Structure formats: C-alpha cells, structure tokens
Amino acid sequence: MYVSIACLVAAYLLSQFYRTCLAVLTPVLNAEIGVSAGDLAVSLGLWYAAFALLQIPIGEALDRLGPRRTVGVVLGLGGGGGAAVFAMAQGPLGVHLAMILIGAGCAPVLVGSYFIFARSFAPALFGTLAASMIGVGSLGNLAGAAPLAAAIDAFGWRPTLWALAALTLAVSALILIFARDPARVEQPAGRRGTALDVLRLPGFWMLLPLTMANYTAAAGIRGVWAGPYLADVFGADAHLIGRVTLVMGLAMIAGNFAYGPADKILGSHKRVAFWGNSVLALALAGLWLVPGQSLWLATALLAAIGFFGASFPVIMAHGRSFYPPHLTGRGVTLHNMFSITGVAAMQFASRPVFDAASAGHATGASYGLLFAFFLVPVVIGLAFYIFARDTGDGLG
Helix, strand or coil, X not given: CHHXXXXXXXXXXXXXXXXXXXXXXXXHHHHHHCCCHHHHHHHHHHHHHHHHHCHHHHHHHHHHHCHHHHHHHHHHHHHHHHHHHHHCCCCHHHHHHHHHHHHHHXXXXXXXXXXXXXXXXXXXXXXXXXXXXXXXXCHHHHHCCHHHHHHHHHHCHHHHHHHXXXXXXXXXXXXXXXXXXXXXXXXXXXCCCCHHHHXXXXXXXXXXXXXXXXXXXXXXXXXXXXXHHHHHHHCCCXXXXXXXXXXXXXXXXXXXXXXXXXXXXXXXXXXXXXXXXXXXXXXXXXXXXXXXXXXXXXXXXXXXXXXXXXXXXXXXXXXXXXXXXXXXXXXXXXXXXXXXXXXXXXXXXHHHHHHHHHHHCCHHHHHHHHHHHHHHHHHHHHHHHCCCCCCCCCCC
C-alpha cells in the first residue's frame, strides 16, 4: 500500500498544480491568445464540473475495479490528453476543452487515495492520512505559483504545457505498473450498495452544505481571482502575483498538516471543522470590508483563507465515520462530488457576480463584493453544520 500511496501522491501533485496554475497563466494567455480572467474563471469552473460529474462512476469503479486501473487509465487519458490540448489552444474554447479533460483526468486521484486509507488503515487514522495526502500533494500548488512563472519566462507557456503532458502520462504509467489494490469487500446480500444508500445514512445531510462551501474560497481565489485582484488593486506583475500566491499555497499546505492532528487533539472532527471554517469566514469578511487597504494585509488574509480553507479532509473524515465498509468507494466519491460541485458552481457564478459588481463600483469595492460572494456559502454551511452529529470515530 505504501508504494501505491507514493504513486498517488505524485498524481495528486499534478492535480493540485492543474487547479491552481491559471492565476499565473492569466497575463500571458491574455496577451498571446486573448483569454481574459473571466474566461479562465469559466475554464476553472469547467475543470471542477468535469471533476464532480465523474465522481459517481468513479465510486463504482473503485469498488469494482480498484484504484490502480481507475486512477491510472483516467489520469493518462484525461490529464495527459488535456495538457496536450492546452498546449495547442488558440483561444478560450481551447482552454475550456483542455480544462474539462484535465478535470476529468484528475477526478479519481484523491478519492483513490482515500479509498486505500479507508480500506487499509484504522478508522481513527483516516483524518490524519487524508490531510497529509493533501498537504504533501499541495506542493503541486506551489509549483503552480513562482516556479511556473519562472518556467514560462524560460521556455514559454506552450513548451511548459507539453512537458506537463509528458509528465502526466509518465505518472499514470507508474500507477498502472506499481500500484496495488486493497482487498475486495463483498457487498452484503440483499443490499445494493449505490450512492443512494450513502444519501440515506443518518446525519449525512447536515454535512453537505459546509462540504460544498469549505473549499470554494480557497480554490476559486487561489485558482483564478488572486491574480487579477492583485494586479488590478495593487498593480502587481506576474512575479509579485507568483510570490503572493506562493504564500497562499504554503498556507494551504500548512493548513492541511495542521487540520490532520487537530481532530485527535480536540477529540472531534466536528469541533475542528466548525472553528476552522469560522476563522475562514472572518478572513473573507476582512477582504470584503477592506480589499484595498494594503498589499501586506491582503497577503495575510489570503494566507488565512488558504490555511483555514483546508478543512476538507476533516469534513471527509467526519463523513467517513458514517460509511459501512461496502459503501466506502461510493461514500468518499459522493462526498468529494458535493465538495467539487460547490467549487464549480461558485466558480461559474463568480464571473457574472464580478462583472455586475464592476459595473457600479470602483475596482477595490468590486473585488470586495466578490469576496463577500465567497463568504455567504461558508456562513450558510456553518449554520447547518452546527447541527451535525459528532461521531468521534475513536478520536477521544
């Protein structure tokens, strides 16, 4: 299993890179092929939409085929093929198509890892392992900041994307060759074991609003809006954007590693997720109220959004405590689908929200309203989550 996890970590590095690289690519894509920040917001939304739509069939594939073939084949075809399409893009439509393919290719990577954790390790370790996976894999987030800007300067953006296509195909081949599947769990007689069975689990619905909200701000702002915000409000160039988004990326990694052991320290998945997302809401409120106060304050608040917006592994661990063994694959993929659907929906909506805000407000205020838009679902999610059942799952 450790070799399997190592292969999937490499794949998750690429998944994190692809979902965060657009912020740094914004200036060069706009200059060379006329792709605007609004276009890239749609592209990122399509990435998450494709990612989300594949979660249900991926859950079936994990339970029936295992993670080796599911992740290896889908990553190679979608991720590698999508990066090649991106390298050949001539305008927004080419970027949109590329991000759809890449989103589909990355869809099974994280849940394939979670499937292994749930089947091969003690339940009390799930939250820590899930957070560590995202923490280590989020080094790909860092690669999508200053290192990507340096590669674009040195080689150009098209050669860089061709190299990423080759790297993605190499990682998928490693998974197919070296990864191993956990032992199969037979479905109990008379039970269908579908995604609908997961939705029938008592208490699961109270987790869903915060599941859909917790990652939306960190993903959307780090993925696209941080670059235009820093450029338009503070006059930042590509290198300064790369440095600030690097800080945000580092905070996201630190947040994942902090959330993992925090649930053991407090003895509760729920308490950790609730208070972490409460601080996330405060950081978003700060950017809403004072979006143009200073670059230093903006960087600090973006870092706080990255750090406290990394609660998904703890929320996933909370959900995992409800799943019976035969529903593990369907459970983790369904939960992941709701999370990514929330990100996709907010990303699609962010462009018209920002366009409407820009029509009647100054630049700083327009971005402030955009940050308020990301704040609202977090507050709603917290209002539901406070009523969620806390299982403990052997933590305390």
